[in-house]
Amino acid sequence: MLIKDVVCPFCGCLCDDLDVEVENGRIIRVDNACTLGSKTMVGDDRLKAPIRRDGKGWIETTYDAAIEEAAQILLDADRPLLYGWSRTHGEAQGIGVHLAELIGGVVDNTSTVCHGPSILAIQEVGHPGCTLGQVKNRADLIIYWGCNPIDAHPRHMSRYTTYATGFFVKDAHRDRKVIVVDTRRNESADVATEFVQVEPGGDYAVLSALRAIVRGRGDVVPPSVSGVSREQLVRVAEMCKNAKFGAIFFGLGLTMTAGKNKNVRNAIELTDELNRHTKFIISPMRGHGNVYGTNEVFTWITGYPYAVDFSRGIAFYNPGETTAIDILRRGECDACLVVASDPAAHFPKPCVEHLARIPVVQIDPHPNATTHICRLQIPGSVAGIDAAGTAYRMDGVPIRLKAIIETGVPNDTEILQRLYNRVREAKGE
Amino acid sequence: MTELLIRNACVFDPLNGIRGDVMDIAIRDGRIVESVQNNADVIDASGFLTLPGGIDSHSHVCGTKVNFGRYMSPEDMRAGRTARRGKMHVTSGYYVPTTYGNSYRYSTMGYTTVLEGAMAPLEARHTHEEFNATPLQDMLANTLFDGNWSIMEAVHAQDVKRAAAIVAWTLSSVRGFAIKLTNPGGTEAWGWGGDLTGIRDPVPNFNVTPAEIITTMIEANELLHLPHSVHLHCNNLGKPGNYATTLETFGLVPDLNKNRQTLYATHVQFHAYGGSTWRDICSKADEITKSVNAKPQIVMDMGQIMFGRTMTMTADGPMEFNLYCLHHNKWSNHDVELETGSGIIPVLYSKKSLVNCVMWAIGLELALLTKNPYQCLLATDNPNGAPFVKYPEIIGLLMSKRYRDEECATLHDGIDQRTSISSIDREMDWNEIAIITRAGQARALGIAAQGKGHLAPGAEADLAIYPIRCDDVDPATEYRKVVEGFQKTRFTIKRGRVVARDGDVIVDGANTTFWVNPTIPDEHNVANDPEFVKKFEEYYTVRMSNYPVQDVYLPRGRCIKTEADI
Ligand code: SF4
Numbered sequence A: 001m002l003i004k005d006v007v008c009p010f011c012g013c014l015c016d017d018l019d020v021e022v023e024n025g026r027i028i029r030v031d032n033a034c035t036l037g038s039k040t041m042v043g044d045d046r047l048k049a050p051i052r053r054d055g056k057g058w059i060e061t062t063y064d065a066a067i068e069e070a071a072q073i074l075l076d077a078d079r080p081l082l083y084g085w086s087r088t089h090g091e092a093q094g095i096g097v098h099l100a101e102l103i104g105g106v107v108d109n110t111s112t113v114c115h116g117p118s119i120l121a122i123q124e125v126g127h128p129g130c131t132l133g134q135v136k137n138r139a140d141l142i143i144y145w146g147c148n149p150i151d152a153h154p155r156h157m158s159r160y161t162t163y164a165t166g167f168f169v170k171d172a173h174r175d176r177k178v179i180v181v182d183t184r185r186n187e188s189a190d191v192a193t194e195f196v197q198v199e200p201g202g203d204y205a206v207l208s209a210l211r212a213i214v215r216g217r218g219d220v221v222p223p224s225v226s227g228v229s230r231e232q233l234v235r236v237a238e239m240c241k242n243a244k245f246g247a248i249f250f251g252l253g254l255t256m257t258a259g260k261n262k263n264v265r266n267a268i269e270l271t272d273e274l275n276r277h278t279k280f281i282i283s284p285m286r287g288h289g290n291v292y293g294t295n296e297v298f299t300w301i302t303g304y305p306y307a308v309d310f311s312r313g314i315a316f317y318n319p320g321e322t323t324a325i326d327i328l329r330r331g332e333c334d335a336c337l338v339v340a341s342d343p344a345a346h347f348p349k350p351c352v353e354h355l356a357r358i359p360v361v362q363i364d365p366h367p368n369a370t371t372h373i374c375r376l377q378i379p380g381s382v383a384g385i386d387a388a389g390t391a392y393r394m395d396g397v398p399i400r401l402k403a404i405i406e407t408g409v410p411n412d413t414e415i416l417q418r419l420y421n422r423v424r425e426a427k428g429e
Numbered sequence B: 001m002t003e004l005l006i007r008n009a010c011v012f013d014p015l016n017g018i019r020g021d022v023m024d025i026a027i028r029d030g031r032i033v034e035s036v037q038n039n040a041d042v043i044d045a046s047g048f049l050t051l052p053g054g055i056d057s058h059s060h061v062c063g064t065k066v067n068f069g070r071y072m073s074p075e076d077m078r079a080g081r082t083a084r085r086g087k088m089h090v091t092s093g094y095y096v097p098t099t100y101g102n103s104y105r106y107s108t109m110g111y112t113t114v115l116e117g118a119m120a121p122l123e124a125r126h127t128h129e130e131f132n133a134t135p136l137q138d139m140l141a142n143t144l145f146d147g148n149w150s151i152m153e154a155v156h157a158q159d160v161k162r163a164a165a166i167v168a169w170t171l172s173s174v175r176g177f178a179i180k181l182t183n184p185g186g187t188e189a190w191g192w193g194g195d196l197t198g199i200r201d202p203v204p205n206f207n208v209t210p211a212e213i214i215t216t217m218i219e220a221n222e223l224l225h226l227p228h229s230v231h232l233h234c235n236n237l238g239k240p241g242n243y244a245t246t247l248e249t250f251g252l253v254p255d256l257n258k259n260r261q262t263l264y265a266t267h268v269q270f271h272a273y274g275g276s277t278w279r280d281i282c283s284k285a286d287e288i289t290k291s292v293n294a295k296p297q298i299v300m301d302m303g304q305i306m307f308g309r310t311m312t313m314t315a316d317g318p319m320e321f322n323l324y325c326l327h328h329n330k331w332s333n334h335d336v337e338l339e340t341g342s343g344i345i346p347v348l349y350s351k352k353s354l355v356n357c358v359m360w361a362i363g364l365e366l367a368l369l370t371k372n373p374y375q376c377l378l379a380t381d382n383p384n385g386a387p388f389v390k391y392p393e394i395i396g397l398l399m400s401k402r403y404r405d406e407e408c409a410t411l412h413d414g415i416d417q418r419t420s421i422s423s424i425d426r427e428m429d430w431n432e433i434a435i436i437t438r439a440g441q442a443r444a445l446g447i448a449a450q451g452k453g454h455l456a457p458g459a460e461a462d463l464a465i466y467p468i469r470c471d472d473v474d475p476a477t478e479y480r481k482v483v484e485g486f487q488k489t490r491f492t493i494k495r496g497r498v499v500a501r502d503g504d505v506i507v508d509g510a511n512t513t514f515w516v517n518p519t520i521p522d523e524h525n526v527a528n529d530p531e532f533v534k535k536f537e538e539y540y541t542v543r544m545s546n547y548p549v550q551d552v553y554l555p556r557g558r559c560i561k562t563e564a565d566i
């Protein structure tokens, strides 16, 4: 059976034009996806049942018993952390937030290790953005700053930017220029009109120089800024001002290098400045399929996009204090529920070491690095493959992930709802 | 069968001509009935003011833009937070509260129905997700068509039927309620960083004018027999001298519907400015109300501002950028492909600012100079003019000349030259307040037929009982009691169930979302039209099959079907 217009849940592009061939309840072919997407859809290797450690090794257990044990772990904890969420659907994220509210825990999502600094910058100066179709239909200048879409978001260029034809951009090749800014030449730079190579840690200075030039104060810019010549900066600034519609996309090369949120703030303020001359937007390249959804769901329930601490009864937010990494590094947290992410693979060593010391429950269908340090793992179905639900694209467009095969595995919403109900009952509510 | 009897209620029900009668109200299974059995539950209203549940006909509470307002404003989230208590979830935020924050505060103020003022069709799913987390109000969504490419093409081709067919497909696909035009044409111009300066300016690349978009959509709206009229945020919002654009726009509107207005003009305070710069801005509320008093086909809402901090958020992207250039506050913008735009910035309305004082006066003047209260409804364009928790103060101001005078005494001196607020003596009565906060909204939105905004047998049993004894309180002098009384109901009843009592919400809530589905003949269905389908094939970044909002997003949706005349 051929299913059309399937949504790929893997990265923040959420391409919704996949053709998927299903036979005997298995996905046998995927068309239109990139290799990352295909790998996600075809032949994924999953746990068959919940597993728990019994001292010597892993044993299989039932969903009922696993949920009971998970509930006890959370009930026994003084400072539980509920972390992850960006690979599951919004409905499950919502229950996760309410579970944290119920037990007075901390709930955080993977923004904490990717675009958290972008969020901080946006909270300082706002965010001039748009949906990706605006870029596709209008933009004649694209800037990729500190990111390598060919590697991390393989269809970003073909669907939304460089190679995408749009209503006002009939011939993408001729009508559109691409600038890549990075510390080293990457594959994306090879297709760019202009490559700007910045010395590591130099993004802030380069952004400041561009702002000065755009404001007509090029005279204060020295001959070379962080390895970029003034001539090139002036050329780039002119390209920006002369564009009819410019779009900056930035990645971890800007958010997770020296300067962090200040880099992003500078980039946003450059965008603001350019809007006095022409139309310009800026957008973070969100990684995981539904990481932006975690920010949306957290925000409408708690008021904050990530790092929310309910231990005071109210929703309290102070990144640097209530962020998962900081809570683990301080050794504060005494139990952790991990959902749809893999902190053991991405967190700094001291954090992972602390996780290894405390009871960790993981809701995830795949064996991963966190499996090695968790006490209990409960496999749910995968949003976009055998579970349906909402995901938010990197530009905020909400898309419904489809269940394209039926596996009978409970989805994350069901598992979390049962866990929530059990905890609530045990608390006598 | 659940039955409830409310005894001793002092009822104002303007749509049924009831003015302060002390009576009993019988409720069965969520609806008003003639009588109930003796063993029904009883609530004693103790002679308190009892009104149909409040209806907000223009508020921004759910969806992409509102949530981004929260996302970018931890400073506001800190400003109003409550812990989990009883049935109530944690809430955060003062001017852009979380969904539960909005829902609880509206509910404790007696509001049971809210229309979200602006939903971009492409992002409708988000609005509906937040509706589900706003559990104590029935929700409706204005759906944005101001920069819709297919609509502008139909307008250019002078093809009203096609415009109607596009509206029908879109509203039913995204579960929308009404046609919203925000700065029509201007949001498309903003796609290139531009704006339009009046309703006769052509939209770049599309060769239509706002005037043509407005008149075509008005006709399309009536062909579809939608419950509500076109809901318009006029061009040139917030610009000195813009009253001329507003009057010119009102002049376009024919009288096409016997049961309600033909145009709903929203937050008209922001569109009633004289002068030519911020230095000589003045009120033109007199001219605007003169026009409205002569045109029963127009209903407006006040768009009142109140002093203090809040956040502006609208689909009007270029206007928000202008504000940013003025204030240099943080600025967010979010344009939506083929459809519309949006912008957000925080603002502070200060009594020290003459401009802000003039704005404050204009909103009140509009309400007080409009003869028929059904034609000027109470709203602040929440949170643009003020968060809705300020409504009770606005009620107090409208009911008391003394309160207005006392406020005016604290404002910038220039207000007397620039506005006529001090010379207006009118004081509204309870009945008029009931009209401008519920009955008028029900009629304007066309949902009285759905049992909203009145208390006749068959109506939905949505009620607000305020701790105010109308006979004992003189609003003209005891306005503080009025303000306090409207801040917290004694009981808020939703579908026959007490949902809030003395400021606390006591149930989880289970709202309904109203949406419209106009039936049109197959040959006009744009889903089969290659030109329309091509928009999705080539220009949207979401496939046409993935665009409609699935039923799961409206667990308690109520579809209003209409038969189109095409
Ligand atoms: S670009 Fe991202 S969403 Fe699109 S197919 Fe590849 S992994 Fe999936």
Ligand SMILES: [Zn+2]
Pocket: B058, B059, B060, B117, B118, B266, B267, B314, B381, B384
């Ligand atoms: Zn509005």
